[in-house]
Amino acid sequence: MTSRTNRLLAxxxxxxxxxxxxxxxxxxxxxxxxxxxxxxxxxxxxxxxxISESYRLGxxxxxxxxxxxxxxxxxxxxxxxxxxxxxRLLQGLQAIGISTKGVFVESHFQTTQKSRIIxxxxxxxxxxxxxxxxxxxxxxxxxxxxxxxxxxxxxxDGIVISDYGKGVIHRELLELIxxxxxxxxxxxxxxxxxxxxxAYRNPTLVTPNREEASQASGIEIRDEASLREAxxxxxxxxxxxxVLITRGPEGMSLFRPGRxxxxxxxxxxxxxxxxxxxxxxxxxxxxxLASGSTYEEAAVIANLAAGLVGDEVGTVAVxxxxxxxxxxxxx
Numbered sequence: 001m002t003s004r005t006n007r008l009l010a011x012x013x014x015x016x017x018x019x020x021x022x023x024x025x026x027x028x029x030x031x032x033x034x035x036x037x038x039x040x041x042x043x044x045x046x047x048x049x050x051i052s053e054s055y056r057l058g059x060x061x062x063x064x065x066x067x068x069x070x071x072x073x074x075x076x077x078x079x080x081x082x083x084x085x086x087x088r089l090l091q092g093l094q095a096i097g098i099s100t101k102g103v104f105v106e107s108h109f110q111t112t113q114k115s116r117i118i119x120x121x122x123x124x125x126x127x128x129x130x131x132x133x134x135x136x137x138x139x140x141x142x143x144x145x146x147x148x149x150x151x152x153x154x155x156x157d158g159i160v161i162s163d164y165g166k167g168v169i170h171r172e173l174l175e176l177i178x179x180x181x182x183x184x185x186x187x188x189x190x191x192x193x194x195x196x197x198x199a200y201r202n203p204t205l206v207t208p209n210r211e212e213a214s215q216a217s218g219i220e221i222r223d224e225a226s227l228r229e230a231x232x233x234x235x236x237x238x239x240x241x242x243v244l245i246t247r248g249p250e251g252m253s254l255f256r257p258g259r260x261x262x263x264x265x266x267x268x269x270x271x272x273x274x275x276x277x278x279x280x281x282x283x284x285x286x287x288x289l290a291s292g293s294t295y296e297e298a299a300v301i302a303n304l305a306a307g308l309v310g311d312e313v314g315t316v317a318v319x320x321x322x323x324x325x326x327x328x329x330x331x
Contacts, residue, residue, distance in 0.1 A: 005328065079167075
């Protein structure tokens, strides 16, 4: 094995030491699996014969799940409703050993659930049904989230922000996290959404996808030149130490102030599904940084982990053993 491979494996061996606080929009993913063999006589739509259903952790809950399966310790912080979806979500988190003392119940809040209907044999997603909260989260609950983050920061190596624009991540929380990161000398990795683009300040690493990077920077990313300009603008806008733009099949691009852009290509492979790949990226990057990696090493590890998500259909948490195998097998 090369020295680089040995170095990456050594970092993976430290993942179990990392303790991360994930704050964001907790969700439940529901999958309805079935066969389609005819068209409805009532309307020109396929008829799905349901074979099975399954539930998986989604959104910020999927980030925590990935951190857990990669060997790290993790505490979840967010909001759920007093509903059946919330109960399933809480049970799912607790079943895999994730601390839920930062998950607050909001009586008038509807727990986010994304239901995907998947047709065999090609695993084609026919439609997605979203149930989510449409009102604002009460200020008293948002204050509890801020207080919890402030109390927990000394027990964690870093904060992970998993923002899906559902209300948990808000300007006052982002201001608090920015101040805590500066004061406590910990790190913050953020997966941003449009609703809060202007509120991020001094994060350690931000991981937007290409569309989010285009929206946040105001530059449509079409080629190398526009990619470079978007990355430069995001570094300046967010005052971030690093920005990692994920670009799907084209890999990832890492930007750091005063340094050359670094591209990381994906390994050619058949991809069934990329649901939740962004969650895996932020989880892997965070654990790598907690283990003492450079930004470049974190990007390599996250790129390999994200590639493994597409091996299965649906939301997937990547096991550490599988990531180790990918590291050993890289070219």
